[in-house]
Amino acid sequence: MINELVKKIQKLQAPVVVGLDPMLSYVPEQVQKKAFAEYGETLEGAGEAIWQFNKEIVDKTWDLIPAVKPQIAMYEQFGVPGVEAFRKTVEYCKSKGLVVIGDVKRGDIGSTSAAYAAGHLGNVQVGNSRLTAFGEDFATVNPYLGTDGIKPFIDVCKEENKGLFILVKTSNPSSGEFQDRLIDGRPLYEWVGEKVAQWGETHMGESYSYIGAVVGATYPEMGKVLRRVMPKSYILVPGYGAQGGKAADLKPYFNEDGLGAIVNSSRGIIAAYKQEKYAHIGAANFGDASRAAVEDMIADINSIF
């Protein structure tokens, strides 16, 4: 999948990911009303509303972008109907040829990680049948439990040609509380980055590893160092847009070949119709506003090269 992702980024000249983080408050009233008319103001109604919202955004943007990143918490908050909306979103995006990064941030003891990996990236055996539960192409993973918590994910990735983005330096304000702690004179995120590079060597694609990293757009100085620490790992860069990350700061996340990073925007794209810049497009045409925001984001990121 990493080879396909790199090829799509090159073909579209678009190192971007659209984050599908559908809070109900972003779903325009007409979409909510229709879903509630059918299912009531219930968890089913919420699940239907976020699914229809996603579908419209994907229909309006899929030809511009290589990948999407549905964030599972935004679905899980609506219980089983929300998780069903997540599953349908993954399936629909794949049918459109999009690479799907399941932002699930999993990681546990080995046997439990193996189950997470089977559900999100692999298959499960039920009697004589081999079934796919969610079937994303990549998953985000938390490395806090160490190698035996990560290895089951890598094993499934090897079997299925899937990949990971492992949290190395996150974009949030408190990320330094633990991640920047010095250990033998070097920050923890560097130790983790080094480990990601080592894990990555065990599952290489053509030019990049299947094992990538997450490094927030809000810490460009650290991004620069981490780029060197993990030269063969793709970096998923969240924090652009709504969290304040700017394109001008993102060059160090890329390699000399102009590859190696993919920048995510969630709220900046899916709730574009609420921004002053795109307000003229209107809530009735929220998908068009998202498309305009994707076009602007691609131009903005490409302006750094």
Ligand SMILES: O=C(O)c1cc(=O)[nH]c(=O)n1[C@@H]1O[C@H](COP(=O)(O)O)[C@@H](O)[C@H]1O
């Ligand atoms: O793994 C992630 O995607 C992630 C890591 C990180 O360090 N920071 C971060 O914001 N994210 C996710 O990236 C998305 C950012 O959303 P926006 O700020 O709306 O663009 C959310 O889905 C976050 O969960």
